[in-house]
Amino acid sequence: MNAREQADAHVRAMMRWHFEPATGSRYWLDRRHQLGFDPVEDVRCVDDLLKFPNLVDELRDVPVEDLIPRGLDATEKVFAVYESGGTTGAPKRFVMFENWFDQYMAWENSQYPDDGTGHALAVAPSGPHMLGEYSKRIAEARGGIRFSIDLDPRWVKRLLAAGDTAGAGAYVDHLVDQTELVLQSQDIAFLITTPPLLARLAERASSRALIQEKVRLVIWTGAHMDPDTLDYLSTELFPKTRFRGSYGSTSVLSGTVQRTAPESTGDTGDTGDTVFDSYAPFVIYRVVDPASGLPVEFGSEGTVVMNYLTKYGLVPNSLERDLATRVPSPTGAGDSLRNIHPVAEVDGQKMIEGVY
Template identity: 50%
Template structure:
């Protein structure tokens, strides 16, 4: 049913020709028999014809940013009609963090999720069997399900903790520092109990929570002894903190980040080596997830080596989410040869976004 060019590549297989890919993608999402009710409905109010006018990556800029509509739209309407069989297996409905207003909802498909999880697989290649501790949001957030699948790939057990990032944000928004501190201490206590009693090979968490763990010498000792891989995601980590964690606190334990978002149903992977300035660089899985970095004032692409606001695109047969202006600022990097868009480094939050002050908090 779906054209082969839209199939996710097998390991070792090179990604599709970009222009051919984008063209096939437009035909898929905007044909009555394969597109989603949402896009077929939405196409009527677009001032251009996606199939005729969008012939390559650059033409995607014609699209408006529609993610705000994902706060209200019935999620079933986001499912492309053309998906069949194994392609149609849903992994879950996930929501954006709610950092900027009400959450947006997305449908995550099983096949895509497995591909997205495999994007940084080589980092984990030598770990073998390992249990996973995820000190990260579960519930409507994709973070938790990624951790579950990570554990499965390592024939390991997954240990989790309930963490409600939206509640922490409410507390911080209210200026209730004391209560948010108590909540985070409660999270750390639970993680500590798992670390003290269970072998954990892979620790997945956010930078603020990782930093909280390091305030306890006994937990640092336990992590040094047991944990063989530290994965961070969900918030910014500056180069100095990164270096102290890597060289002083957890020397010899790989510390790798993922930079992504529920709104792209996936993430970019950290490169194997840091830049000379100590910053982690992130490559998205082009052409399925593609970044741009733009001047917040004009919306134009900034030159490589310049900071700007991140625009994310999810471009698969499972979903079409073009031109999503994220809350982050980042340094634009040259992508690997032949890839669409750009890579990024030095990701951090924009101070205000729309009408909401962005609160990074623990997530």
């Protein structure tokens, strides 16, 4: 079978796993007969995942025990319960299993064999957010130690929503102060942070000089970075430092790998564009027309939809708060993404990106 056929077979296997009484979770078994179709009989390929309604908002208050598949044996350990950022209301919760985290990180790390070794500094949220543990595993895979500056992105969003830009700015300055102390005393090769925080670090001359002196690779994630800002940071301010983005979502308990698009074929965009690939067939992205729910043409912009399809959990057709240009994926399963940026509003509510 080719990669697309393997992905379709994986979809069918996951439908059987999550909707059979012996293996499925209480959440999905209870909903099987409410869907208006039979997922085992009617979802036969990647494209059929579009049949699912977007039920992810229900995960704001579902008991996490109801999300755990019955078919998992006692050797499968829950590592953590991670939460979404809470941008559009109460956070949604997702169960991370240790073996899935290991599997995903092994795949991502295998895509970047030339990173070298060294310590990492993460200026990023931990607690209920996946990014904290992700940064620790990035450091460990590169033979280093993870230093960290914690932050509460929800507090920043609350300040901004209340119009307290001075309070939000003071909080970010507090984070930059702490970051400088680590950079001054430690040999940091990898900086893992969000674009808004990276911008503030670049604005301050002292922290900018420390990054220029020490950091070999910046991994940015957790928020939007427009191409002009990325170009300015990587060519004007930090020309000796490599930059890498990772786009992901807590809903699919994973990120992406970044690649540079080949020469334009008329489908993938301009030569040299940055493209993000998911860990297919376990994580599948689609770019759809928000009105029809159907995929847009390659090279066109639409809303990002994510699917998480593992034996550890099922999150189909999760409508994200981001827009992106649709790009053919390397495997033919789902889509890859470029030019990712947040929507302005969700259900009439203005989006506040903050620092994460």
